[in-house]
Amino acid sequence: MASVELMRGALELAVLEVVSHETTYGFELLATLRSSGFPDVADPSVYGVLRRLEAGGKLTSELIASPSGAARRYYRLTDSGRTALEHATVEWDALVRAMAGIRIDRTKDEQR
Template sequence: MRGWDAQLRRGVVELAVMAAIERGETYGYRIVEQLRELPGLEFTESTVYPVLTRLAGEGMIAVRSEASRSGPPRRYYRLTEEGRMRMVRMAAGWTAMAGSMARLLEGAT
């Protein structure tokens, strides 16, 4: 069962990261903190940061750096218009699939 859970989480990490960014410009560690507050979405930095790098490379998110009083510059992320459109499509697909699974599982347990 553990492998199935990991596979499901890998499938939703991109949508979860994009949804966290869609709420407003934010930095990587804050995204990790937001997701950790939600049961089932407790992703580590080593999972989230590669997704951010890939999304930036694909033009789905924009990145800017700002000096930090403690440590290296902080990188802030925001969705581009293309990223917002992708997230909307992904969210619609997720909602449809989750609804279908809920109907399928009714009475199954």
């Protein structure tokens, strides 16, 4: 599986997680993602996720004037988004545990 496919699945969860901590705008979200381990995430990918999450009722947004330039669209998690984040986190944790189990089994096999 290509890393792009893995990133696509993880990016939605990462966006929900970041927005769950604070209301944020696109550029700030990008900076947070990049500094948190998604260094190659592209602007269009993040803005596409934001649009899909908003269209799906997981986020709301509000355009707010900026003191230093153009207005910014700030995103906030909805109740539906919080529920989606909780479910996705449970699924992600289960996937991580399953992968860790497979890797441990493979390591045991290689040591034999």
